[in-house]
Amino acid sequence: xxxxxxxxxxxxxxxxxxxxxxxxxxxxxxxxxxxxxxxxxxxxxxxxxxxxxxxxxxxxxxxxxxxxxxxxxxxxxxxxxxxxxxxxxxxxxxxxxxxxxxxxxxxxxxxxxxxxxxxxxxxxxxxxxxxxxxxxxxxxxxxxxxxxxxxxxxxxxxxxxxxxxxxxxxxxxxxxxxxxxxxxxxxxxxxxxxxxxxxxxxxxxxxxxxxxxxxxxxxxxxxxxxxxxxxxxxxxxxxxxxxxxxxxxxxxxxxxxxxxxxxxxxxxxxxxxxxxxxxxxxxxxxxxxxxxxxxxxxxxxxxxxxxxxxxxxxxxxxxxxxxxxxxxxxxxxxxxxxxxxxxxxxxxxxxxxxxxx
Numbered sequence: 001x002x003x004x005x006x007x008x009x010x011x012x013x014x015x016x017x018x019x020x021x022x023x024x025x026x027x028x029x030x031x032x033x034x035x036x037x038x039x040x041x042x043x044x045x046x047x048x049x050x051x052x053x054x055x056x057x058x059x060x061x062x063x064x065x066x067x068x069x070x071x072x073x074x075x076x077x078x079x080x081x082x083x084x085x086x087x088x089x090x091x092x093x094x095x096x097x098x099x100x101x102x103x104x105x106x107x108x109x110x111x112x113x114x115x116x117x118x119x120x121x122x123x124x125x126x127x128x129x130x131x132x133x134x135x136x137x138x139x140x141x142x143x144x145x146x147x148x149x150x151x152x153x154x155x156x157x158x159x160x161x162x163x164x165x166x167x168x169x170x171x172x173x174x175x176x177x178x179x180x181x182x183x184x185x186x187x188x189x190x191x192x193x194x195x196x197x198x199x200x201x202x203x204x205x206x207x208x209x210x211x212x213x214x215x216x217x218x219x220x221x222x223x224x225x226x227x228x229x230x231x232x233x234x235x236x237x238x239x240x241x242x243x244x245x246x247x248x249x250x251x252x253x254x255x256x257x258x259x260x261x262x263x264x265x266x267x268x269x270x271x272x273x274x275x276x277x278x279x280x281x282x283x284x285x286x287x288x289x290x291x292x293x294x295x296x297x298x299x300x301x302x303x304x305x306x307x308x309x310x311x312x313x314x315x316x317x318x319x320x321x322x323x324x325x326x327x328x329x330x331x332x333x334x335x336x337x338x339x340x341x342x343x344x345x346x347x348x349x350x351x352x353x354x355x356x357x
Contacts (some may be wrong), residue, residue: 002046002110002114004033007120009050010300015164016059019130020217022166024303029123029135029162033115036144037105037156046111048118051147051161061153067143069098069197072302073259075120075135075355077127083120083355086341088113090259095139097197097257102150104141109166112139116160120355123162132167132338136303168304173326173334175310178233178299179211180282182315186231188224193231193254204234216313218299220282224254228281236299236307237261240285241329243293245274252279260300266349273329282314289319296327305341306334 009030013026016022027052035046058274062068071091076084092109100108116137120127127135139160185195185206207219220238223229230249232238237258239248246268251257268275288294290310297309308326312319322330339345340352 002111004046004048004115004118006031006048006118007050011050015126016128017061017276019082019128019133019164020166022128022133022164023164024165025136025141027164029126029164031119031122032162032292033119033160033239034153035111035115035158037158039154043105043107043158043301044113046115048115048122050083053159056144056218059146059148060143061145061147062142065143066197066199067102067152067153068141068199069102069104069105069195070138071095071097071196073137074165074302074341075127075137076342079132080343080344081129083124083127084341084343085116085120085353085355087259087263087351088116088353090262092139094257094259095141097272099141101192101195102197104143105156107158108143108260112158112160112317117355118159119162119350124294124355125174126164127160128164128166130167132169134165134341136163136165138163154187155204162266165303173306173308175324175326176217177215177311177313177324178218178309179207179214179216180222180312180314181207181211182222182227185224185227186221187254189253191254194251194256196256201235204249214309215238220312222282228283229279230282230285231257233253233299233307236304237300239264239300240280240288240294241296241327242288243295245276246329247276247278247280250277260302260305260337263349263351264300264306267336270348271332285312286314286317286319289321294319294321295328297321298327298330298333300333305337306330 073091095108141158144155145153221231232255299307310324
């Protein structure tokens with residue numbers, strides 16, 4: 001059992017009064033969890049402290065060589081007022097997989113969880129209660145050596161900050177338009193595509209701007225070798241519902257193994273829906289749509305849970321999926337997962353961790 005010292009702020013912030021205007025990632029709670037690492041000493045000084053800026057040297061290695069990883073999860077308020085997390089240990093386990101690839105030290109999952117629980121209890125009043133709202137949680141690890149030179153840092157900082165977030169779909173689950181990027185590449189097998197590191201997101205910004213100018217909300221990435229196999233959509237994994245099965249690209253090292261992705265696969269199999277993790281080309285998708293064999297498509301991720309796809313554009317072609325409306329299976333996944341996350345449906349998988357237990 002880890003004892004996490006907590007220093008409460010003497011100057012609490014004013015909490016948002018209108019939870020319909022929370023937005024995403026712009027408001028932060030009163031406290032944060034921090035622990036530091038030194039080679040030969042390990043992780044030390046785990047604590048919850050008032051939220052405040054870090055003082056960092058301009059030569060800090062994270063600024064120059066991008067040794068950085070992060071995670072994303074949520075805390076939900078149940079109708080009875082209690083709080084719960086969704087698969088937090090899986091997020092911290094994935095963070096350790098990212099750390100290994102990025103040459104960074106592993107965290108103790110139980111220590112990180114203890115720190116997170118102490119932080120949430122300190123900031124429990126910040127967890128919103130309006131329908132669809134939640135407390136977004138951002139664990140992060142950065143290198144902190146002060147030096148110029150490409151080498152693994154000997155010191156690191158792990159921290160968790162939280163942000164009350166509004167409903168992702170305040171006006172309903174609206175399908176999005178997706179642009180298939182034909183030339184730019186986000187990641188390749190053997191690289192860091194499967195990690196949750198900032199560089200992967202930086203590599204996506206230009207394509208995102210191009211897609212937005214063309215009238216699409218998201219970018220669908222293709223493989224970096226043959227430029228034809230579907231990989232993932234920005235910050236989401238991708239699913240296609242054909243007549244015979246639910247298909248999603250396999251985890252071959254270039255895409256992130258999403259916690260929501262894994263949850264949907266397990267949930268689909270529990271529901272008796274055939275799931276096929278296999279490579280699929282963008283041409284396969286367009287041909288299936290033209291033959292009437294593509295029934296639904298959606299992305300999955302922590303922020304949106306599922307994001308239905310209504311339009312898919314590739315080069316000079318565009319297809320409409322499910323009549324531009326959300327498909328019935330996509331809706332069922334969304335309703336079931338959010339029902340489990342908010343404690344409104346039974347959790348047969350043991351995914352939920354109640355903060356108040």
